[in-house]
Amino acid sequence: MSELHLTGVRPWGGDLSDVDIKDGRIAAVRPAGGVVPEGALDGEGRLLIPSFSDVHVHLDSTRLGLPWRPNDSPGGVWANMLHDRAHWRDAEVPMTERSTRMLELLIARGVTRVRGYAQIDADCKLERFEAVAAAREAHAGRADVEIMAFPQAGLLREPGVPELMEEALRTGANVMGGLDPCGVDGDPVRHLDVVFGLAEKYGVAVDVHLHEPGELGLFSLGKIIERTRALDMHGKVTISHAFTLAHTPAPRLDPVLAELAELDISVATVAPPGPNTLPLLKLTEAGIRVGLGDDGQRDYWSPYGNADLLDRTWQLAFTNGFRNDEVVEHALAVGTWGGASVFSPEFRALHGVGDRPGVAVGDPADLVLLAGETPAAAVMDRLPHRTVLHAGRVVAHDLELV
Structure with missing residues (x-):
């Protein structure tokens, strides 16, 4: 079983959270501040959104x-x-x-x-x-x-x-x-x-x-x-x-x-x-x-x-x-x-303008951590401090492959 733990991330700009990833999917999302597992990835308060x-x-x-x-x-x-x-x-x-x-x-x-x-x-x-x-x-x-x-x-x-x-x-x-x-x-x-x-x-x-x-x-x-x-x-x-x-x-x-x-x-x-x-x-x-x-x-x-x-x-x-x-x-x-x-139609169509899927329990752990005060700010600023996950594994950081 592969595992990765993210601490101090903000799913779609929401509350600061810790995220557990197991076998390529999000296993848990909980308020930040609990026990930090060894080897956890510090999200540094960045946004957590689905990867592009x-x-x-x-x-x-x-x-x-x-x-x-x-x-x-x-x-x-x-x-x-x-x-x-x-x-x-x-x-x-x-x-x-x-x-x-x-x-x-x-x-x-x-x-x-x-x-x-x-x-x-x-x-x-x-x-x-x-x-x-x-x-x-x-x-x-x-x-x-x-x-x-x-x-x-x-x-x-x-x-x-x-x-x-x-x-x-x-x-x-x-x-x-x-x-x-x-x-x-x-x-x-x-x-x-x-x-x-x-x-x-x-x-x-x-x-x-x-x-x-x-x-x-x-x-x-x-x-x-x-x-x-x-x-x-x-x-x-x-x-x-x-x-x-x-x-x-x-x-x-x-x-x-x-x-x-x-x-x-x-x-x-x-x-x-x-x-x-x-x-x-x-x-x-x-x-x-x-x-x-x-x-x-x-x-x-x-x-x-x-x-x-x-x-x-x-x-x-x-x-x-x-x-x-x-x-x-x-x-x-x-x-x-x-x-x-x-x-793939297994990923449903967006349900309206306010729909923000992809960072809930059960979703694939294809994710990106973005620097930005809010998701809209991240789009405007397009900062390079990014961490990219594919199938629950870090594959790139700060615009370079890992």
Whole structure:
């Protein structure tokens, strides 16, 4: 039996408490000040919250840790994909090293659940998938990592891609990916038939990147909903980005959200600015599981990103215009427990804006100790004094792996 004792922590900013952890779960939470077991970890009065879950990160698309490269990406999904294709092999270190370092940075900053994307296309074939698989193996025991086989160049535009995707699923990918069924492949029926067909064959979840705006996005979303219902894939489908939900006015949006909630289709956002900002409160109030991701990290698409999901939580609050503490803390709940719920329906959806789960008896001991007066203050200040627990074991401290 593995045990860990935390003293002097504040679950979600509440009263100072001591916490017992046994066999990877929280066994007891009691007022601080009792007998301190030998070897207990002093929480120093820090906040105790669920660890972060990064549900949308391209582990194979990063230059973090490499020399600064002036950004000259052309903009747009297809143009940026070709730009990345032209440059990713020329990086100073191999893809496996970059992917492994990227995962290390995520864990050190508080992430213990990762849905990492591995690009598969006619150019890179399985090379990038194999790099991400090696990164997962290098950090086994520090985080739970799902690999999504991701058709960044579409499934139908280049020969052999569905076969490559199937090989990835056969050899360790956990999630079948899709991308803009109309906008990239131009054939939503065939695209989604491949996506859901392979997912059903291998018993894996589906995650579709849906950048398509307005009516086009609603059309593709409707086709995804149809297949989710027909194949009884409740709780196994995620829509990433889902920009159309930001563009659809309330009278039409409400029944769409009701369908997503009914089928337990989750949503992953990367907190984009401007017109693509999702109505976060409407999504969570509708009972939809919503998680947060980092997307690409200082890569050949964009100069942004630092592998810190606490920073991205600040961005989620900022782009939604949150000012009051309760809704800022709600953004933190989305970045932590909300993301865990996208990984698995066993982690329930957030129950409203004031819900603060993940630190009660019986909950998994995937936790992070954060410096901050309150959870909202921690989001605003984003201090480095953090301790990260995965399955009841300390895996990182002060932004470094243990």
